Amino acid sequence: MTVTKAAQAFVLHKGGTFAFEERSKPTLQSDRDVIVRVMATGLCGSDVHYWQHGRIGPYVVEDPIILGHESTGIVVESGSGAAGLAVGDRVALEPGIACNTCNHCRNGRYNLCRGMRFAATPPYDGTLATYYRVPAECCFKLPSHISLRDGTLIEPLSVAVHSCQLAGFMQDKSVAIFGAGPVGLLCCAVARAFGASTVIAVDVVPARLASAVKYGATHTYQMSSEAADKNAADLLAMAGLEDGVDVALDATGAEPCLNGGILALTQGGTFVQVGLGKPNLSVPVGQICDKEIVFKGSFRYGPGDFKLAIGLLDSRRIRLDGLVTHEYPFGQAEDAFKNVAGRGGIKSVIYGPNVDEEEAKASSV
Incomplete structure (x- = not known):
């Protein structure tokens, strides 16, 4: 399988230093996979904690890792089995991929799965990159009145x-x-x-x-x-x-x-x-x-939580206006981390590489 060097990433190295690096563009690994071009990523306290302390509990930064897990994007490739998704769809990403076979998963509590591959939790890379691959069930279409920027709040809303x-x-x-x-x-x-x-x-x-x-x-x-x-x-x-x-x-x-x-x-x-x-x-x-x-x-979210969160937004029972207080282009990602560490504003968002910020701020209606 061939890959192309066509993706940028913001990478945390052991010891707390950041670097912009070129990474291989991900490829479809199954017919249920989709490739999403990341448009915007909200910063979480866990991202900052990994930067400042190098670990959270048993999860330790030993190797270079891409942080970020509160993201939205646009589908650019879709497997034949990714029902309901098409190239061009605006989506919020659920950043954890469970095994779907253990007792916790089978009992409807996949957030407790020991085999969970959660974005930006060592050793798994996160979403501060040009592209991210997820199975179709981890992609949720954004309501037409929710921008890609504000859609980054769907993960913490969940x-x-x-x-x-x-x-x-x-x-x-x-x-x-x-x-x-x-x-x-x-x-x-x-x-x-x-x-x-x-x-x-x-x-x-x-x-x-x-x-x-x-x-x-x-x-x-x-x-x-x-x-x-x-x-x-x-x-x-x-x-x-x-x-x-x-x-x-x-x-x-x-x-x-x-x-x-x-x-x-x-x-x-x-x-x-x-x-x-x-x-x-x-x-x-x-x-x-x-x-x-x-x-x-309470640990992250489980079955139905993303769907319910989006339903609350779609019905306008919850509004996100004003929660994003700071916005940064990809090249200023480290400034975003410093702002969150200094408790500036409410929510900081980093736009993906080469993203038109006005496009990311706009709804589709």
Whole structure:
């Protein structure tokens, strides 16, 4: 099989240095494969963590790796078995390819597959390149009113959908969401779309809390340096929830937020851990037992989450306007990483090599 040297890539090397490199254009490996020209990629905290620390848990950068996994693109090649997809289709990419044969996959929890090949998780390359190959089931057509730029938010929106579904029935429930970064803001939007009557966004940054109101939060609370029980009590008093919140989601991974969420829960409430911080935190286990709290971990997304996320956008029950605050051409990709590391804005997007940025910003209607 012949390949051509026709693709650029933004590559992280061990030790934290970046380089622009020429890579072989991927080729179809099965009749279900498609080749996508990557148009835009949103940066995730995990990308920055690999750059700054070289590892996340057991996943270690030992060899050069292409980062990026929140991407949209245009189909440029399609296998004969890629039903429903054609050259020219605008798509969002689900960046994980499961084995589809293990017990977890067969039981409908492919996000737990041990054989998962997830983009930008060592040793698997990500999407900050000219082209990316995926099976057809990992391509989702964009609604006509969603631009390729804003479509990069479908991946983190799917994370929010998954975590909110883990929290259970939300109709007329009260929900506290700790962290008003991209995933936290999208959790606010999903919670409201799922029928929550009260959505409290919690953060330490006033500007992020101001943004949360645009994306579904009915209340905001600025965390203080006080103890977790004081913050929890003040949060509940502000929202007029004497008995506590029904659901708490932590999109930070920070110990004060995790503790504050548990303390703010009502008896029998549900807590979902969405964000990752230090691997070992102090948790008020006594409160979990006394209140008989349901404590759940949330990992990426599973069957139906991408489809539901796109459905929420297609129906306009969720809007993404304004979430992308910083945009970079491919040649300035490292500047994008520095901006995210410095917590600039909400979401940073890198356009693919040789992409017309105006095309990427435009919808197809």
